Amino acid sequence: MSYYPNYYSVDDILVTHERVPCNVNTKLLKMGFLDPGSETSDLEPGKSVNLPLWYLKELKPNNPYFSVQVPEIYKNVHKAVCEADATNIELGKLHQYFYEYGRHITPYDRNHIVGKIVFESMRQRVQHLLEICKSTTVDEKPELKLETLENGLYDQGVRTNTMFKDWLQFKTSSISASGLVQEYAKKRKRDAMSDNEDEENGGPAKRQTI
Known part of the structure; x- marks a missing residue:
């Protein structure tokens, strides 16, 4: 499973269907249907609407129509927690696609918060995942709820570590390339x-x- 999914990736489809809060910057004619509470057919400036990621990706980050709001999970409160110790955060509870979702949001983040959070979280948690993989077996699962990408890294790490231990104990004839x-x-x-x-x-x- 690649970190940059291909066109047929189910994970990529699910992530890009996530809705992102946006502010309307200019009057948009006949677009009032985007706001369930709108009483007019037009979308007025200052309104807040939720748009899917796949639609925002078709617009430039500095487009004159919508400005993206950073989702709550990436705001400063989580930035402070991540900088303290990201290994104690259950990313699976915050968002199943924490890293991939953040990667799509980053170009629209004018304060450059999301990219720092995603990078710092991954930097700290990769080493933690490595330690977990060395101390568990294929039949065990970590107590922390891991994110989708982390689950894939964990499963691969445990399998690789188990194969290496078996090879050291002569339980297997060879290690495949x-x-x-x-x-x-x-x-x-x-x-x-x-x-x-x-x-x-x-x-x-x-x-x-x-």
């Missing part, structure tokens, strides 16, 4: 076969890369 290493080996093999074909055909051989 990662997908990146396997793909690189296949590429080297294809290049070598191509060089051999060029030599047989009398063409110039490619210089082998390191």
Whole structure:
């Protein structure tokens, strides 16, 4: 699962459907339906509406129509808590997609609060996740409610740590290479076969890369 989801990612679809509070900056004709409490067909300046992320992503951060309000979970009170000790926060309770949601909100945050909170939270909690993975097994789960991204990192970390312990205790015959290493080996093999074909055909051989 990639941190930057592809077009068909269910997680990305769920995140971009999240609604974000916005202030209306100018009168918008025939847009009153965006405000359930509006008594007119037009949307007046100063009104507050909730718009989905996928719609805001189509607008520039400095668009003249809407200004995004930073959601409560990213405001200064949480910034102070994160700077003290982010490992004690149950991000899963605040938001299931805390990091991904924050990544989408960051370009619209004029005070640059969200980016700092997301970075500091991840910096502190990654080391904490590493320690948890080393002290638990596949059948165990941490007491803290983790965010979706953290859950994926935790599961992968526990599996990798368990495989390493099994290898040290001779419970497994070998450690399989990662997908990146396997793909690189296949590429080297294809290049070598191509060089051999060029030599047989009398063409110039490619210089082998390191």
